[in-house]
Amino acid sequence: MIRNLPFRGLRGRLLLLVLFAVAPAFGLIAYTALEQRQAAAQAAKDNALGLARLVAVVQRRLIESTHEQLVSLAQLPIVRRPAWADLCAETFARLLKQHSHYLNLGVIELNGELRCSAVPMKERVNLADRPYFIRALESRDFAMGDYQIGRVTGKGSVNFGYPVLDEAGQLQAVVFAALDLAALFSDLVTNVPLPEGATFLMVNEEGAILARHPDPHRWVGKNVAESALAREMRAQPGEGVIEAPGMDGVERFYAFVPLYAAPGGEADVAIGLPKSAVLGPAHMAFIRNLALMALAAALALAAAWAGGRLLVLRPVNALIQAAGHLGGGDLSARTGVNHGTGELGRLAQHFDDMAESLQERELVLRQAIAERRISDARFADIINNAADAVISVDEHQRIVLFNHGAEKIFGYAASEILGQPLDVLLPARFGAMHRRHIQNFAAAPETARHMAQRGEIWGRRKDGAEFPAEASISKLAQDGSMIFTAILRDITDRKKAEDEIRTLNTQLEQRVIERTAQLDAANKELEAFSYSVSHDLRAPLRGIDGFSQALLEDYAGKLDDQGRGYLQRVRAASQRMAELIDDMLHLSRVTRAPMRRESVDLSALAASIAEELRRAQPERTVETVIQPGLAAEADARLLRVLLTNLLSNAWKFTAKQERARIEFGATRENGRPVYFVRDNGAGFDMQYAHKLFGAFQRLHAMDEFPGTGIGLATVQRIAHRHGGQVWAEAAVNHGAAFYFTLQAETPQNQKIEI
16 A cells, blocks of 8 residues: 555655645644734733723722712701602702713602602602612611612612611611613713624623623613523632623623622623634634645645656666665665765765775774674683682573683582572572562662672582672673673682781770770879979978078078078079979879860950969059950860960060060961960060970070979960960060960850950
């Protein structure tokens, strides 16, 4: 059947190509027409909704005006007093002439009897059953009735009522106004610019038509609650736009807006635009464009049919013949077509170039096949000579590759293991778990995995011996099936070495425990030695100092100046020795004392130390600047020692300054607070800064600035015990600054103003 198709030949396919070429144009025309229809429909809906809103505004204004009129009439004495009924009728008659859209104005007694009417009554009229009268009495407010035929006027109207109250607020009557639907409709049609073919409709909540254009006499007063239009309007609360048939069966775009007039006066105003009028221009444009495109397509098909043989078929037939020879194995076949600039000429050139390239590639392919065979042989040699086991299994976990390394590790020959299930190489307890692992890996997106991720790997040799191993697995899709390859290494020796290392670690930990105990004992001995130094050395020093002082006091007259000088030097040396012993003991306690971290107010601590220094030397004038709000989590006792040493040094080395200044504060570097004590004292040469924090190291002479050289060493040890650092910056005669950090951060509830 395919052979008989009209488009099987090249010429037919050329025509089919032309059809394919113009098909998008037809599609574009259809799409444009659809867009135009949608745009026209949307514009019509927007226009209808705008008109409906406008009509609703006009209607609301009229109802609001009626409400205001009735409120005013209800206050008139002629309305409140039944005895003035005749005067009321005359007044209402004059008002009726001024307001042509009303059919009647009047007052109804509480029993429904019509007391006063602008239109003369031929007989007594009772209106107790009228909905607007009942609603006005029940709500004691402005109320709207249903469509009715007036019993006095004999015309269709919608009546509005408002209660009349006496001074005590008691109901006396109901004043009403009958709205002339015909006049109302005439005003709406005149004032609202409805498009040609448009319909206007006002329906109350019961489905009664209150107004309609055109044919008002045919439709006004009828109930259409079950019509398709009314059902669609009820289905959408509020305003909206729908497509529905009207009462006359004509499909229209309807826009409706709710109109709330008064209790019982809910209604909808709807504007309908015929779909045929809205969509007609777009439909005509579609027909016109479609006809023009069909004519253009016919001309294109005729041109393709006439020129196809000369311009296409002849060179194509030459290409077909050359392709047949080439397909038969004759790689020397060529088209013989002139290589011009046209597509077929270039195609012939490419064909001839391809044939020539095929000849060259055939030679290259033969060479590549030979090289591939050599490469495969080399790869097989690499796999077979690898020290690790290389094992491949198929989807059924049967072994398809088993290299020499695997033979050495497992003890099987490849000939006896190929085709066997992989379970042969595994301890029985791991078989099920390993199969699940392979199944999960097959479904996973990853192509390689280290098998230790799923637990310890064990293998089983031919003799049944088990051994630990480490392995990695990969997968490869080949010919529609999955091949899994594992590279496995026997780690028996490594496991043995790890066990030996663990044994050594255990022994090392025991040695550390023993050395720690020895260190504790040494510390206790050091503490005992410190105690001995404190007591055994101080006693002779006190004796030397005391006897020297006694000699100076009791035998001063028997000693010459040189003797007294010697005794003074003995006393000074013994006192300095006592100070050194005190500082050494202090340094020892700082190193050994247990730390107790707590929140420390550094600003308050520095202020306290500065006050102590000021009391010790009240004759000095020193400006102390302490940054407020500085705090840290640290050992309060050790920080007092640290700040006492730094502030005392600053106090000492500013002694020769007329306007001494000492500052304690903090800055922030790398997210951590850095505290500092800065002065404008003697300073020092920075080339000796490395000696500052060593025990008994001094950069100034004793007669210039006294001291033992232990203070800064103590500061450094306290900073180190807190996990921090200490350093200094200075210049000779330009003061010095000592910086220190602590391991703990500043508490979050404390603020460092930097």
